[in-house]
Amino acid sequence: MAKILIVDDEPHMRLLVSAMLKSDKHELCVAENGQSAMDLLKDGGFDVMITDLVMPTKNGIDLIMEIKQALPQLKIIAMSGGGGINGRFDYLPIAKLIGAENILRKPFKREDLSSAVEDILATHN
Amino acid sequence: MAVVNTDILQHSGIRQEKQRSVAAAPAITYRLFLPVILLVVIYSWPTIIVLLTAVSVWISAVLFRWVSVTHTAVNATPSKLSSGIKQLGADLGDLTQSCHKDISTLTSEFDRLSSVQTTAIGGLMQSFTGLEAQTRGLRELVVAAMAKLTSHSSGDGSGSKISHEVNNLIQVFQDNISSLGEGSRQLVDMFNIMREHIDGINRLLKEIEGISSQTNLLALNAAIEAARAGEAGRGFAVVADEVRSLSTRSNQFSTQIRTRFTTTQEAMHKAAYTVGRMAALDMKMSMNSQGRIADIMNEMEHMNGDVATNLQQVDQITSQINHDVGVAVRSLQFEDMTTQLIQHMRNRVLAIDSIQTILGEAAATMVRSAGEETAGSIEHACQLLLQAKDRKKSLANNGPVAQKDMQGGSVDLF
Numbered sequence: 352m353a354k355i356l357i358v359d360d361e362p363h364m365r366l367l368v369s370a371m372l373k374s375d376k377h378e379l380c381v382a383e384n385g386q387s388a389m390d391l392l393k394d395g396g397f398d399v400m401i402t403d404l405v406m407p408t409k410n411g412i413d414l415i416m417e418i419k420q421a422l423p424q425l426k427i428i429a430m431s432g433g434g435g436i437n438g439r440f441d442y443l444p445i446a447k448l449i450g451a452e453n454i455l456r457k458p459f460k461r462e463d464l465s466s467a468v469e470d471i472l473a474t475h476n
Numbered sequence: 477m478a479v480v481n482t483d484i485l486q487h488s489g490i491r492q493e494k495q496r497s498v499a500a501a502p503a504i505t506y507r508l509f510l511p512v513i514l515l516v517v518i519y520s521w522p523t524i525i526v527l528l529t530a531v532s533v534w535i536s537a538v539l540f541r542w543v544s545v546t547h548t549a550v551n552a553t554p555s556k557l558s559s560g561i562k563q564l565g566a567d568l569g570d571l572t573q574s575c576h577k578d579i580s581t582l583t584s585e586f587d588r589l590s591s592v593q594t595t596a597i598g599g600l601m602q603s604f605t606g607l608e609a610q611t612r613g614l615r616e617l618v619v620a621a622m623a624k625l626t627s628h629s630s631g632d633g634s635g636s637k638i639s640h641e642v643n644n645l646i647q648v649f650q651d652n653i654s655s656l657g658e659g660s661r662q663l664v665d666m667f668n669i670m671r672e673h674i675d676g677i678n679r680l681l682k683e684i685e686g687i688s689s690q691t692n693l694l695a696l697n698a699a700i701e702a703a704r705a706g707e708a709g710r711g712f713a714v715v716a717d718e719v720r721s722l723s724t725r726s727n728q729f730s731t732q733i734r735t736r737f738t739t740t741q742e743a744m745h746k747a748a749y750t751v752g753r754m755a756a757l758d759m760k761m762s763m764n765s766q767g768r769i770a771d772i773m774n775e776m777e778h779m780n781g782d783v784a785t786n787l788q789q790v791d792q793i794t795s796q797i798n799h800d801v802g803v804a805v806r807s808l809q810f811e812d813m814t815t816q817l818i819q820h821m822r823n824r825v826l827a828i829d830s831i832q833t834i835l836g837e838a839a840a841t842m843v844r845s846a847g848e849e850t851a852g853s854i855e856h857a858c859q860l861l862l863q864a865k866d867r868k869k870s871l872a873n874n875g876p877v878a879q880k881d882m883q884g885g886s887v888d889l890f
Contacts, residue, residue, distance in 0.1 A: 405759060412756040416749060441657075442755055444664040448671070449752035 353398040353472055354378040358388040358414070359430075360406040368401060368430075371461040372468065385409025389417065397425060399471055401455075401464075404431040404442045412445060419450040426471045430455040565842030572836035579829040586822040590815060597811045604808065608801045615794040622787045625780070639776050646769055657758065664751055667744065674741060681734055688726040695720035827867065834864045 355377045357368045365381045372379060380397075382388040386409045388402065400418070404411030411429060418425055429446035431454075443454045452474070453467045695716045702713030838860035845856070 405763065407763065410756055410759045410763075412752050412759060416752050416756075441661045441664075442759065444661065444668055445752055445755040448664050448667050448748040450748075 352376050352378065353468070354380070354396050355468070356380045356382060356388060356391060356397050356400045358382045358385065358400065358402040358406070358411070360384055360403065364403065368464065371464050375465055375468070377468070385411065385414035385417075388414060392418065392422060392425065399426045399428065399468060401428045401430060401468075404429055404446060412442060412449065415446055415449050415451055426474075427451045428453045428455060428467050428471065430457055430459070432457040561842050565839040568839035569836055569843065572832045572839065575832045576829060576836075579825050579832065582825050583822055583829075586818055586825070590818045593811065593814060593818070597808055601805065601808050604801055604805045608798065608805060611794055611798045611801055615791065615798060618787055618791045618794060622784070622791065625784055625787065639773060639780070642776070643773055653758070660751065660754065660758075667748060667751065671744060674737065674744065678734075678737060681730055681737070685727065685730045688723045688730060691726070692720055692723035695723055831864045831867055834860055834867070838864075 355372060357365055357372075357379060358381075359365045359368065360383055362383075365383070369379050369381060380391060382391055384406050385402075388400065389409070391397075392400070402411045402414060411431070415427055415429065418427065427446075427450065429443060429451040431443050431446070443456060447454050452471050455463060455467055698716035698719065699713055702709035702716055705712065838857045841860065842857050
């Protein structure tokens with residue numbers, strides 16, 4: 352069982368990801384943007400963060416870069432539908448390049464999310 | 477004036493009534509004696525002559541009596557009639573004096589009215605003429621602005637030319653940014669591949685280091701075994717030393733490679749960080765501008781439409797103002813008509829004043845001759861009144877300007 356923070360600006364996505372991970376008996380928290388996530392992460396105790404990339408206030412790329420500086424032990428899973436102007440600028444590979452341990456392209460299945468989390472936890476341990 | 481006329485009429489009516497009552501007596505007499513006369517004419521003409529003589533004598537007597545009665549009636553109350561006429565004349569004189577003063581004041585006011593009207597209308601004419609010129613200039617400006625706006629419009633209702641050009645320019649920028657994004661994506665992919673390769677090389681280096689360590693250990697064991705063999709193992713000991721030396725050199729190379737790889741990895745991290753910053757910047761710009769561009773274009777289209785609509789309304793209002801000012805300027809030109817009306821009213825008042833003068837003269841005549849020959853003075857006064865009536869009649873026949881309103885047409889001068 353791990354403590355996981357879910358970050359997404361869309362309420363229904365936060366609800367959906369939480370529902371997907373509920374059966375895996377993890378401890379779940381949610382944040383609506385990067386700034387709220389940083390505030391929660393500073394309290395400590397999180398093993399994994401699952402974050403969207405395209406968000407207002409503080410986007411996922413900035414958040415990942417900041418976490419890799421401040422909390423390098425935290426494992427990150429980036430999820431996105433792509434993004435960028437006209438959808439041709441793909442942020443997911445960038446997220447991986449700057450330090451995300453795993454990436455998930457929306458839409459994804461519950462099994463994909465579970466295995467991504469399990470892989471990260473296994474590597475971490 | 478009305479009192480005088482009524483008195484005159486009353487006086488004339490009394491005289492006629494009296495005349496009718498005096499003439500009624502012979503008529504009744506004639507009707508009574510007509511059968512007798514006819515019998516006499518039929519039966520005896522000499523008798524007729526005698527009777528005619530008698531009748532003529534009787535008629536003479538009757539006429540004498542009538543004249544006597546009339547003369548007595550006229551002169552029955554000379555002192556009362558005289559004082560009445562004198563009072564009437566005095567009142568009439570006072571009234572005409574009062575009217576004369578009022579008419580004099582009225583004439584003066586007409587002159588002031590005419591002067592004020594001329595000054596005011598002159599100013600209004602100047603003002604409206606200037607306003608008309610300025611409105612015309614304003615309308616020309618509005619029409620020019622509308623023409624300019626129309627020339628910038630595509631004409632098919634899809635927006636202005638400027639808007640299209642801006643849209644095309646933004647599209648070019650978007651395409652360029654997309655191309656850059658595609659290049660960045662490829663770059664990121666290559667970086668990720670490089671990172672995987674670096675990880676692989678790192679693992680190989682560990683393998684090499686392991687092999688070197690193991691080789692070193694083997695060489696050490698070989699050297700121990702060579703020493704244990706004594707003289708026979710001297711040659712083998714030399715080989716073992718060379719193997720150890722090779723292992724040490726291999727380990728040194730591995731360390732140097734790892735050092736360089738660490739530097740490369742740090743550079744890779746920095747590059748990844750830079751790419752991440754660029755991606756974050758692109759994301760912010762994309763989020764802020766993507767929807768905003770469409771909004772700005774829509775706002776521009778709406779603004780152009782509003783400006784065009786407002787200009788059309790301003791053009792309509794300006795046209796209406798121009799028309800209204802034209803009507804005002806044209807209406808002000810009817811000053812001639814009102815001036816002539818005022819002049820005519822003034823002349824009419826002066827004519828009434830002259831009538832008042834005649835009436836005053838008649839009143840004075842009545843006062844002067846009140847104790848003298850009464851019938852003659854009344855007759856003279858009646859003549860003066862007739863003169864006044866004639867003047868009044870001629871006054872009524874003179875018409876002012878024929879027009880009754882400010883509608884178009886020529887001014888009918890009198």
